[in-house]
Each structure stands twice: as C-alpha cells, then as structure tokens.
C-alpha cells in the first residue's frame with residue numbers, strides 16, 4: 001500500500017526490504033547479462049550468428065565478457081573433456097555471485113555422440129549446477145536465444161538458483177568431481 | 193624434380209641405397225611408405241634429413257594386437273620435393289621400446305611423449321618421455337591400445353543420465369522415415385522463394 005500523508009507508513013521487516021532490493025537487482029541483472037564464453041566444443045560455432053546482426057544478442061542486453069569475475073553467465077558450448085572440466089570448475093568458482101550456467105548441445109546433457117569416450121564426461125550437472133540446457137546437436141541460433149530468454153524468465157521467477165544449490169550441496173559436487181577427475185587441481189608443467 | 197613420378201623414383205633409389213627395405217608401399221603420387229628394421233631407423237632418418245626431408249611431420253604408432261606388434265610411424269616432409277615419406281618399423285608389443293630420435297629431430301620430443309602416453313611405448317634417450325603431456329593423471333592402460341575399452345571406462349568413471357522412459361525407437365516396423373520424407377517434400381513444396389506457385 002502506498003503511504004500518503006494520511007496513512008501511517010508500513011513497517012517492512014529487514015527480510016522484506018532485502019527481498020525488494022533483490023528484486024530490483026534481478027530486474028537490472030536480467031536485462032544486462034554478460035556471458036563468459038568458454039567455448040569448449042563444436043556448439044560454439046552457433047555463437048557468432050547469435051551475436052551478430054542476424055539474431056543480435058545485444059538487443060537482449062547480452063554481451064561477451066572477457067573475465068570470469070565480471071560475467072554473469074558461464075556458457076558451456078559443447079562437450080567437455082576432463083582437462084577442460086578442471087579449468088571450467090576453476091572458472092566457475094571464480095565467478096562472482098549470482099552466477100548462471102547455460103549448457104549448449106546434447107553433449108553436456110548425456111554425452112551426446114561422445115557418450116563412450118574415455119576423455120569426455122557425460123553429464124555436466126554432476127559437477128556444476130546447470131540452470132538452462134539447450135538441446136540439439138548443434139542447437140540453432142533460435143534455440144540458443146530461446147534458452148537465454150528462458151534464463152531471463154527464470155531469473156524473474158527466482159527459479160535459477162543453481163549457484164545456491166552449489167553452496168548447499170557443495171560436498172556432493174566436490175565428491176563427484178573427485179570421483180571423475182581424480183584431482184581438480186591442475187598440475188601443469190608449463191606453469192610451474 | 194619437376195614431376196612427382198620422378199620424385200618417388202628418386203626416393204626409392206635413395207632409400208634402397210641406404211638401408212634394407214622390408215616392405216614398400218606407394219600410397220599415392222605424393223606419399224611413399226617403407227617398412228624397415230628398427231635398428232636402421234636412425235641411419236635412414238639422418239640420411240633423409242640431409243637430403244632435404246628436414247621436417248618431421250608426425251610420429252605415432254599403430255597397434256596390431258593379432259601380430260602382437262606396435263608399428264611406429266615417422267612421417268617426413270620435404271619443402272622442395274613434394275613427397276611425404278613414411279618410415280615404419282614394427283616393435284614388440286609386450287615390451288615396446290624404441291630409441292629416441294631426438295638426436296636427429298629434436299622436435300620429436302613431444303611426439304614421443306604423446307606416443308608414450310597413448311600407447312605406452314618407451315623412448316630411452318629422451319629424458320622426458322615419461323612425463324604427462326595430454327592426459328592428466330591417467331589411471332588405466334594407455335587409451336589408444338586396442339585392448340582398452342573406452343565405453344567401459346566411460347561407464348565406470350562418468351555417471352550417465354538415467355531416463356525414466358526409453359525414447360529410442362527399437363521397433364523396425366515403426367520407423368519414422370516415411371513421415372520424415374513426407375515432411376521434406378512438403379517443406380520443399382512450400383519453398384518457392386516468395387513467388388506464388
């Protein structure tokens with residue numbers, strides 16, 4: 001209720017005020033989503049048409065971002081080998097919250113055509129929480145953009161809370177990562 | 193030097209003069225392959241290097257489990273005469289050891305590490321051949337050996353999604369091919385480029 005001169009001011013609790021601010025934040029956030037494109041697989045080839053004038057992602061307020069700490073969306077475009085997954089987990093943990101993960105293609109869903117490979121994982125949401133899956137091998141730019149619109153809707157409806165799930169089930173995710181990867185830490189002769 | 197048939201003859205002569213050829217194969221007019229004894233590899237490679245084949249394009253191996261052999265393949269390229277030369281040699285599969293060729297081609301260092309990682313071949317003389325290069329923390333037999341089963345490994349290591357319902361069509365009678373064809377015909381009929389039919 002709007003308070004006027006004649007009505008007493010409504011007293012909001014701290015939680016309610018927080019929620020309101022959070023909603024304001026969500027409004028701005030979902031209209032300026034920045035993507036960190038971690039182009040892992042062949043689905044990445046669908047990004048140039050969705051970014052450039054044909055489909056123009058910019059009209060949704062989305063744009064590419066160079067560093068994980070400034071990005072909102074981690075875009076996993078395609079299959080993930082074990083080596084890439086290690087770096088992806090590093091990247092995901094570096095991103096500031098709230099953060100969302102969008103996975104393109106059938107490879108992160110169930111392994112796709114690489115379901116029996118020794119080097120490629122089968123299901124991404126065992127290792128990091130995924131908010132939106134876009135199915136297809138490869139998904140065309142319409143479905144990629146549709147995925148992003150779904151993500152915006154979800155942010156509005158407060159259903160995109162993968163990053164909260166990551167906090168809650170941190171142990172479970174870590175255990176899965178350890179079972180498949182052995183070790184998440186990267187030992188790399190060229191950087192040591 | 194001008195036409196490729198002469199090039200291949202030139203290579204044939206050169207290799208036959210240098211070493212004993214076990215088997216020879218002309219793949220096309222720009223590729224020849226020679227199978228030689230393992231002990232002759234160094235000699236042949238250095239002769240070829242001094243005669244112009246100074247680029248080592250690739251070094252890898254092929255697994256022949258029936259013969260119980262690994263075949264190590266060296267591919268050389270020459271920038272003046274357009275012929276790729278494959279030098280092949282068979283080594284024992286149980287105890288795969290072949291001397292390093294980093295003394296002839298220093299760049300082979302990384303190819304040897306790769307071959308060690310994927311086939312388990314040892315390259316004494318190369319101080320780094322045991323270090324990991326591509327796979328990180330591999331915990332099974334080398335993955336490109338024919339007796340390695342990638343789908344069993346994948347099933348063991350990577351959880352796969354379970355579906356409550358099986359969507360794949362298993363019934364050969366009930367295939368959707370006709371429907372698909374009909375859709376295609378209809379789609380093509382509609383595709384008139386904006387003109388009325």
Ligand code: SF4
Nearest residue numbers: 041078105106107137
């Ligand atoms: S889903 Fe298909 S197009 Fe996408 S990464 Fe996998 S194989 Fe490539």
